[in-house]
Amino acid sequence: GEPPAFLGDALWGLGAGDRGNDRVEAIAADQDENVVLVGGFETAVNFGGEADGLVSAGGHDIFVVKLDASGGHLWSKRFGDGAEQYPFAVATDSSGNIVVAGEFAGTLNFGDDPSTALVSAGGRDLFVASLDAEGNHLFSKRFGDALDQYATAVSVTAEGEIVVLGVANGSINFSEDPAAALTGTGDSNAVIAKLDAAGGHLWSKRFGSVDSWQRFRSIAVSESALYATGAFGGILEIDGTLVESAIDGETSGAGGAGGDGGGSGGEPIYGIDGLVLRLDLASGSLVWASQLGGAGEQFAKLVSVGDDGNPVVIGNYGAAFRIGSVAVALEEEGAYDLYLARLDAETGVPLAGRGIPSTGDEFVWGLSQDPWGNHVLSGYFTGSLALGGEPVTVGAPASGDAFIAKLTPDFSEPLWVDVYRDQFHSFVTAQAVTSSGNTVAAGLFFGERLELGGGLPAIEHSAPAPSLRNGDLFVVTVSP
Numbered sequence: 001g002e003p004p005a006f007l008g009d010a011l012w013g014l015g016a017g018d019r020g021n022d023r024v025e026a027i028a029a030d031q032d033e034n035v036v037l038v039g040g041f042e043t044a045v046n047f048g049g050e051a052d053g054l055v056s057a058g059g060h061d062i063f064v065v066k067l068d069a070s071g072g073h074l075w076s077k078r079f080g081d082g083a084e085q086y087p088f089a090v091a092t093d094s095s096g097n098i099v100v101a102g103e104f105a106g107t108l109n110f111g112d113d114p115s116t117a118l119v120s121a122g123g124r125d126l127f128v129a130s131l132d133a134e135g136n137h138l139f140s141k142r143f144g145d146a147l148d149q150y151a152t153a154v155s156v157t158a159e160g161e162i163v164v165l166g167v168a169n170g171s172i173n174f175s176e177d178p179a180a181a182l183t184g185t186g187d188s189n190a191v192i193a194k195l196d197a198a199g200g201h202l203w204s205k206r207f208g209s210v211d212s213w214q215r216f217r218s219i220a221v222s223e224s225a226l227y228a229t230g231a232f233g234g235i236l237e238i239d240g241t242l243v244e245s246a247i248d249g250e251t252s253g254a255g256g257a258g259g260d261g262g263g264s265g266g267e268p269i270y271g272i273d274g275l276v277l278r279l280d281l282a283s284g285s286l287v288w289a290s291q292l293g294g295a296g297e298q299f300a301k302l303v304s305v306g307d308d309g310n311p312v313v314i315g316n317y318g319a320a321f322r323i324g325s326v327a328v329a330l331e332e333e334g335a336y337d338l339y340l341a342r343l344d345a346e347t348g349v350p351l352a353g354r355g356i357p358s359t360g361d362e363f364v365w366g367l368s369q370d371p372w373g374n375h376v377l378s379g380y381f382t383g384s385l386a387l388g389g390e391p392v393t394v395g396a397p398a399s400g401d402a403f404i405a406k407l408t409p410d411f412s413e414p415l416w417v418d419v420y421r422d423q424f425h426s427f428v429t430a431q432a433v434t435s436s437g438n439t440v441a442a443g444l445f446f447g448e449r450l451e452l453g454g455g456l457p458a459i460e461h462s463a464p465a466p467s468l469r470n471g472d473l474f475v476v477t478v479s480p
Contacts, residue, residue, distance in 0.1 A: 010454025017472030048073030309433030323353025422447030
């Protein structure tokens with residue numbers, strides 16, 4: 001049918017929090033437009049009535065919360081002990097089951113029976129847990145050794161299989177078979193694993209080297225492809241394919257800086273480039289690797305699959321570069337701006353790109369497509385946000401404002417921009433787009449109150465004195 005008027009009007013919102021920082025890390029919407037929030041809290045948090053409040057066991061605990069399409073509270077669950085536990089990703093399957101992934105220390109139990117408890121091997125371990133639509137435990141698994149491992153993203157395929165992206169030091173094994181253990185080289189390595197619907201190992205792989213730095217934080221799946229995005233510096237090998245980030249210069253050779261001036265042949269100084277990978281979803285083998293970058297620093301932050309089947313990437317850049325034939329300029333030296341890119345699904349070659357040069361810094365935590373192929377992005381900005389037309393400026397000096405924006409399929413024009421201000425510091429931490437095209441976003445605010453607009457009441461902070469050590473969370477849903 002005909003697309004709606006794209007307005008971005010606020011439909012409902014809520015706030016929650018207590019002493020310490022409370023944060024929604026990820027959002028998923030199920031087939032019935034129910035909203036699942038996962039995050040962490042330090043003292044107490046309440047998404048429903050008085051009887052539905054959650055109280056931390058100490059340290060940092062996990063919450064999983066389910067709301068209906070109108071923001072009504074369905075249920076809340078707390079998980080964790082006196083140590084620290086963090087959920088970083090959530091996804092739902094076609095039956096409404098919920099998959100959560102993150103990291104934990106101490107003991108973490110998603111079930112009611114002591115036999116389902118997960119116990120850390122010493123450091124922080126990666127976990128994957130599945131709950132049914134009512135929040136009941138289906139399975140949970142721990143992966144890692146005495147060093148640190150954590151998940152950064154999770155996705156569920158159309159068949160209900162689970163793909164998890166993470167970071168690992170030391171050794172990690174997603175299988176019951178000791179021969180399948182993944183042992184790293186150098187510092188933290190990226191890991192990707194595909195599990196069946198019950199958490200059984202299908203395939204897993206690890207990449208990284210002593211000659212590179214890499215961080216991957218986002219994945220997206222289509223019928224046959226798995227896309228992963230991140231950033232790297234140096235030389236990285238993936239399935240026998242070498243990728244090398246742009247070289248910014250070289251170190252002085254023997255007798256160089258500080259010496260007698262007689263040296264030459266220094267080592268290259270690598271910048272940081274964005275990197276997008278396509279893996280075969282069935283086998284995990286690399287199909288292509290596509291760099292987004294040049295001299296200086298460029299990061300690929302998030303990836304999603306557009307309605308044309310091609311991957312769409314959003315990231316930050318701190319130096320001018322090119323996306324295919326498109327020159328991307330930097331507005332202000334020393335700041336970080338946003339860019340968008342669409343890549344060919346078959347080759348990884350850029351099809352379209354756009355920089356969003358603005359004053360100050362802009363950072364993103366959300367990228368999704370609506371049912372009409374428009375792009376929804378969210379995060380925060382510290383100076384201005386120049387998506388098209390008159391730039392939106394930050395509400396108070398030396399602050400940051402949260403935003404959600406919708407752009408046309410070709411990235412060229414903003415359909416709407418919503419800004420959420422508390423006159424101190426606020427930012428969006430997660431978003432999802434429902435099947436009807438509504439956008440659900442969550443974030444943090446540190447000022448006395450946050451204005452949601454649309455005739456909705458402002459959200460009052462639980463501790464009115466502004467402090468970056470005490471953030472309350474907010475959730476807002478806006479129309480297409």
